[in-house]
Structures are given as structure tokens and as C-alpha cells.
Amino acid sequence: MTQHIHPESLKNLPQAVVSQITSLMQADGFSGHFSAQQYQTLLATSNMTDTEFKLALLPIAATRAYCGISHFHVGAIAEGHSGNVYFGANIEIPGVQLNQTVHAEQSAISHAWMKGETGIKNITINHTPCGHCRQFMNELNQVDELSIQLPNRPSYSLADLLPESFGPKDLDIEARLMDSTRQNYRFDNATSTIVNAIEALNLSHAPYTHNHSGVALQTQSGGLYSGAYAENAAFNPSLPPLQVAINLLLLAGEKLEHITTAVLAENANGSISHLAETQTTLEAINPDITLEYLSLSQ
Ligand SMILES: [Zn+2]
Structure with missing residues (x-):
């Protein structure tokens, strides 16, 4: 995915760096x-x-x-x-x-x-x-x-x-966002999109609701982007897994309209669910996106 670089965004940088940055950002596979x-x-x-x-x-x-x-x-x-x-x-x-x-x-x-x-x-x-x-x-x-x-x-x-x-x-919560603690959810015979969603779920930080959850998005070009849920002690600043995946997709230079398939995997026993908001947001992006939903127990 070649990234477009706005010339105006490079104006604070010395010329020698501009050419190096341009070649790094325009290389295949640059993802942000x-x-x-x-x-x-x-x-x-x-x-x-x-x-x-x-x-x-x-x-x-x-x-x-x-x-x-x-x-x-x-x-x-x-x-x-x-x-x-x-x-x-x-x-x-x-x-x-x-x-x-x-x-x-x-x-x-x-x-x-x-x-x-x-x-x-x-x-x-x-x-x-x-x-x-x-x-x-x-x-x-x-x-x-x-x-x-x-x-x-x-x-x-x-x-x-x-x-x-x-x-x-x-x-009284010891866990912190970005700790290397992992959950251990599994799903046999999974597609690569499901595997990515479950890997994200296993990384997620959800000490308040235990809604360990992850999303994976596949695009027309075959790109695969996953997002883990990032919960917050004040609840409202929590970052849903779909947003985390969308963020990676946009930073890699892809377009939301190019999402074809989404998978949401979450803990069946959490005190909330991301399903309704994930459906609503994907529907607003493109009603043709297929959403697969997995409700898992550890
Ligand atoms: Zn802010």
C-alpha cells in the first residue's frame, strides 16, 4: 500500500531527511x-x-x-x-x-x-x-x-x-494497559481473520468488565488488521476493539470503504458486550461488510 505524502507536511524537516522519509513511507508494507x-x-x-x-x-x-x-x-x-x-x-x-x-x-x-x-x-x-x-x-x-x-x-x-x-x-486493580499479561482463549480450525481477532482478544485489557475482546478486519486488498479492547478505570475513555483495528487500517494507508469482513471475538461471560456498537459502526461505514461474531469462554 503506497502512502500519499502531503508536501506541506514535510516543510519543517531538513531536505536530507525529507528524501529518506519519503522513501521509507513509500516503500511497500509501510504501515505507519x-x-x-x-x-x-x-x-x-x-x-x-x-x-x-x-x-x-x-x-x-x-x-x-x-x-x-x-x-x-x-x-x-x-x-x-x-x-x-x-x-x-x-x-x-x-x-x-x-x-x-x-x-x-x-x-x-x-x-x-x-x-x-x-x-x-x-x-x-x-x-x-x-x-x-x-x-x-x-x-x-x-x-x-x-x-x-x-x-x-x-x-x-x-x-x-x-x-x-x-x-x-x-x-483495586493492579493490571495496567500494555502489560504483557495475556488471556488464553482458543478456537480450533479458525480462518486467519478469526485467528487475528482471537490474538487481539488475548492481548486485551479488560479488568473492570472482563469483556476480553478483539476485532479483526479484512480488506479488499487482502490486508488484515486487528484491534484489542483497551478498558479504562473511568470507563468512558475505554477504546473499543473495532476502533483499535480501524486505527491500524487507516495508519497503513487503507480506506474504511475497503473493509470486506470483520470478526468480533469476545468473552461470553463479561459484564458488557461490544456486539451492538460494532454492528452499528460497521453498518455506517458500509452495510455490505460481513460481521462474524464469536462469543467464547476461556
Ligand atoms: Zn484527546
Whole structure:
């Protein structure tokens, strides 16, 4: 999938880096992140500090926004513990309730999580994080070490931006988002789409409802994207599995209209279900999408 690059989004970057970035992003299989090695090469070529360079990359992330309601492009860049660097951007789906929106911070963090990261070192954003995102980030493991970087500001900790916070410990929950804990659901003789949905389910963070759940989406081009449910102590900032999968699909340069098949796999014994919202959102995207539903017990 070749990604379109808006020339305007490259204007804060030195020319030598522009050509390197262009060739990485237009390579086959680019899905919205740079490996640690690619990123370090780009950074060295840029002659910028790490934060300056991430800030200069934000306009590229922001062009990934799918924001037909607000027309407000937010870009985020999350660096995982591996040193890999992940783009994120906001997602709004016309015709669907606003609580199905994905914010750029949620996008970059869930992107890193779905590609195997088990923690975030820092996140860089082109607008100050809203309260919803501050609460979302408060669910992360090792959150005390997270650095939040904004244009023309010092670097913040989450405690700077979210004093007197409410979080998992207030509900006596030890598990944190991006912990490497896995569930162990299985389904025999599964198609690759089902396997992907169940892998996402096994990764999901659902300590409050136990609705371990995952979604996989297949596109016309054969692309396969999966999303795990990311639950939050304050409940509303929880990120449904469909949104996490849609996010990966858009960051890889695919279009929502190209989804052909979706699978939702969830715990049969959780205290909620994602089925109704998943059906509604897919219906709004394209009524022809086939949704397969698996209700599983561990
Ligand atoms: Zn936000």
C-alpha cells in the first residue's frame, strides 16, 4: 500500500531527511511506524534534538487524521520501549456516535501496543491533550516514566497534567494497559481473520468488565488488521476493539470503504458486550461488510 505524502507536511524537516522519509513511507508494507534503527538514522540526518525532530514529524502524523466531523487534524507520535516510533491521528466516523471517536494520543498508543510494545517512553502531540486522553494515558503501565512533549513547552509528566488523578488503583486493580499479561482463549480450525481477532482478544485489557475482546478486519486488498479492547478505570475513555483495528487500517494507508469482513471475538461471560456498537459502526461505514461474531469462554 503506497502512502500519499502531503508536501506541506514535510516543510519543517531538513531536505536530507525529507528524501529518506519519503522513501521509507513509500516503500511497500509501510504501515505507519519507523523501526528504532530507521528512526535513529533519520534523527542523525536531521541534526535536530530528539524532541525537535518528533515535533517536526507531527504534521505527517496529523495528515493521517480521519476527521470529517471536526476537520481538526491532531497528530501524535509515541515511542515504545523498543525505540520504535509510531504515528497516531484522530478518527471520527460520520453517522456514528461521537463516543466512538479515537483521539490522536489513543491512536498512537494503541498502534504501538498492537505492534507488540509493552510500554511507552514518550508521546509528542501537536495540541495539548484533552482530559479524556490524560485519563486514557493514566491507565498505562510505568506511567510515572512517561514524558509528554508539546510544541513550545517543557516536557511534562502525566502527573503534571493530571494532578489528583483517579485511576486503576482506586478500584483495586493492579493490571495496567500494555502489560504483557495475556488471556488464553482458543478456537480450533479458525480462518486467519478469526485467528487475528482471537490474538487481539488475548492481548486485551479488560479488568473492570472482563469483556476480553478483539476485532479483526479484512480488506479488499487482502490486508488484515486487528484491534484489542483497551478498558479504562473511568470507563468512558475505554477504546473499543473495532476502533483499535480501524486505527491500524487507516495508519497503513487503507480506506474504511475497503473493509470486506470483520470478526468480533469476545468473552461470553463479561459484564458488557461490544456486539451492538460494532454492528452499528460497521453498518455506517458500509452495510455490505460481513460481521462474524464469536462469543467464547476461556
Ligand atoms: Zn484527546
